[in-house]
Amino acid sequence: MTTAPLLHTDRLILRPHGVGDFDAACALWSDAQVVRHIGGSPQDAQAVWFRLLRYAGMWSLLGYGMWVVQDRATGAFLGEAGLLNAARGLPELDGVPEAGWVLGPQTWGRGIATEAMAAVLGWADAYLDAPAIRCIIEPDNGASIAVAGKLGFAPFADTQMEKKSVHVMERKQGM
Template sequence: MSNAPVLDTPRLILRPHRVEDYAACRRLWADADVVRFIGGTPQDAQAVWFRLLRYAGMWALLGYGMWAIEDRESGAFLGEAGLLSAERGLPELAGVPEAGWVMGPQAWGRGIATEAMSAVLEWADVHAHAPSIRCIVEPDNIPSIRVAEKLGFSALVDTLYGGKPTRVFDRPRTLD
């Protein structure tokens, strides 16, 4: 994923995923507490491997994608954040990048998601050339709703995705 830039924040390094991240990604996506509001089912080894391959493909084909979040001090893998195109079949997501973030338990409650996504959105405002960025959050996922609101997202519509209630949020591009 050589065309994904490295983003720096005071506490974090957002960098392209590497093959060496596979074990950490496996732990992240296999954790039932982590995926509780993201599909609800832990992912197996093959699904996580295909996820890593999709990340590379998004950067290559779309010019945006997901970053691995690394703790600047310790080098620990904390989670993932970025932009994606998931073709979910939701009309509200058509034609705009979707923001996404997932943190391991070691990052919860520390402002890591907000810090990482602030860097992603700053990058997106310059490079994504989209009128807005959208994200989806299950209405019971209060921590992610708070992150979305801190980042400037506002609720656009409540809908169903995969048979579950889902809220679509929108954040207009801040640069022209």
């Protein structure tokens, strides 16, 4: 697979990123509230551009990657969700796809992250030969820890990344 397939849920469309998503992605990744648990630093336009290129490259090279999360009713860009290999240098992530989601404040508390990632994980169970998927979450990110739990992720390990503590959580295939 060289590009993200379309996934549909009751409220969402998950679709491949395109050049037209650049401005919305810049707004998302430059929002200090959004990134406070994801590295903590807003990203500039160049970093976001390189992120979009990485997303396309992951699909091309790995057969999986990230999707745009779009509101099915309005077409609004809500955020991003999917699977990645970020070569973070963490042995706990070696050999397994990493789940990730980042959504704008307008979605928080509405179940959008859970709905989007349930679609992603359903796709992964059907199409990826991966015995498990893991995610990393900062310990004070209670919202994402709750989402991960709803999706079947369980504690796997605690480690350090960029001098910060992170939980590594794992979901076995088909959970």
